[in-house]
Amino acid sequence: MTKEEFESWVGSLEPEQQAKAKGFYHVVKRKEPRGELYLSPYSDEYKDLLGEVAGLLKECSKLVEDESLSKFLRTRAEAFLNNEYLTSEVDWLNISKESRLEVTVGPYEVYTDELFSSKSAFEFYVHARDFEFSKVLEKFSNSLQEVENNLPVPPEYKNNDLRATPIVVVNQLYAAGDVAVPMTAAYNLPNDEEAIKRGGSKLVIIKNVQEGKYHNILEPIARSTIAENQLQHLSFDAFFTHILLHEVAHSNGPHYTIGPNPVTVRSRLQEYHSAIEEAKADITGLFAAAHLLKIGLLTAPSIQQFYVTYLASAFRSIRFGIKEAHGLGQCIQLNYILLQGGIIYDPITARFSVNFDTVATAVSNLTKDILILQGNGDKKRVKEFVDMYGEVRKEVKEALSKLEHEGIPIDIRPLYEIEKYVCL
Ligand SMILES: [Zn+2]
Incomplete structure (x- = not known):
């Protein structure tokens, strides 16, 4: 498929279908024998794999002690089955600071889509929170304004109302899928603008990989x-x-x-x-x-x-x-x-x-x-x-x-x- 073929096909679709065609979670395929393009949601396209993973995530959700993490695992399992990711994206952002585990699982980064950078690839991380360095980080976030006030620039270049992005420090226990070469040492998610609008974003820094x-x-x-x-x-x-x-x-x-x-x-x-x-x-x-x-x-x-x-x-x-x-x-x-x-x-x-x-x-x-x-x-x-x-x-x-x-x-x-x- 060329970019031109895709663009002209998308132009012929209803707005809702257009969003899906350009979005993260649908595969664009060809119908035989005439070769016209159509959309297949990831939940259908990868049904056998995602069904199994969803079952495992639900099982995990009963084993983890942190309620906010448990909720994310449950809603993410649902997303794998119904292709609606927004709720679980926000639940991921709301995983409590006290949770000892930080799990990131799903279709996220678009680097492997060489045509439009719009189709996401699946990745999976299990991380243990590093509470010691998270405390150091909190100190830095709290002193952000102090640093700003002392920057070597005239006052009009300084910001008087700074807010730090949430950052968590973790150690990697396991990673799989679209995560290697160069070996990911930090990531900022989600990429979905709608999810960012609703819940902000979170930066995860992986200490043992660093x-x-x-x-x-x-x-x-x-x-x-x-x-x-x-x-x-x-x-x-x-x-x-x-x-x-x-x-x-x-x-x-x-x-x-x-x-x-x-x-x-x-x-x-x-x-x-x-x-x-x-x-x-x-x-x-x-x-x-x-x-x-x-x-x-x-x-x-x-x-x-x-x-x-x-x-x-x-x-x-x-x-x-x-x-x-x-x-x-x-x-x-x-x-x-x-x-x-x-x-x-x-x-x-x-x-x-x-x-x-x-x-x-x-x-x-x-x-x-x-x-x-x-x-x-x-x-x-x-x-x-x-x-x-x-x-x-x-x-x-x-x-x-x-x-x-x-x-x-x-x-x-x-x-x-x-x-x-x-x-x-
Ligand atoms: Zn940077």
Whole structure:
């Protein structure tokens, strides 16, 4: 089926059918012998599989102790049978903070639909909540306004009424379906706009998957690229705390342009928005770490651990390529801080190090520059900024090819303990 064939067919349908044709939960098929298109709901199309899963989910709903989780499992089982997902999407958002398990199951992401990115693929996660890190996260969410008030920008660029997105920290027990390569380490759901309108959204961060990436990828990268006398500052807690601060920092700064007739920053910056927004979250998160340590709201990891781990992590992100928002965003940050002398390259050892005397100023300057670019919403200025800092420098390229040469993996594939005990 071509895009054109689909579009002209959709144009001939009633509005309700059109929504289903473009929606997440119906397969588009051909009727034989004449080949006209028609819709088949997932609940019919995958009836044998979904019927069995629905039965198992109902059984689980009687075994789990948390009532809100039990309710989600029941309504999701119903959705598998009747193809109506909205109720269970909202029930997923309402799973209690006290529930020890976080289960995500259903048709969610649309990455595998290469034609229109509209048909969802099934995925399944069983996670155990990490209450310790969830508490750390709560502290960050509560200090969001405190960080905002202290951002290095004029008052008109600050938001006086910030609300943090709900975030939960979990450890993965099992994952299956459309979840791997690159191995999912965090997800923000639901994708269904109607469900978001009714219940908001929730970000799930998977700590032990991040831990796997840290030990198997980030540590070897650091051993190859960072000055030897700074390797002692490498820290998983700094890595993971910065990830949490990054996610919280997406709420910081201007999301609408400053001045009369505000519009969304996204609508102004367009193709540059994602990379700038990711860079914003990274650098503001690092700025926040320094600020929270200074005022004593955070006592560990040390600021040296944050900076050195951040530097090693830059190479990990740029490795995914600068065509991708996180990679480009990280490349911009690295170049900016290098040019301001906050990070130093030693051509003799071919290693990078943090200059602890100047890095804080460089981080603060970059935070300011990015937030002002976003608030002004001037795409031409943003393009100049990206052109100036968004290129992989020669010494960084050399470091990346060294990593390639050493065979440091790009990603991880977990082995689940649970598979030893259950016949899957
Ligand atoms: Zn982000």
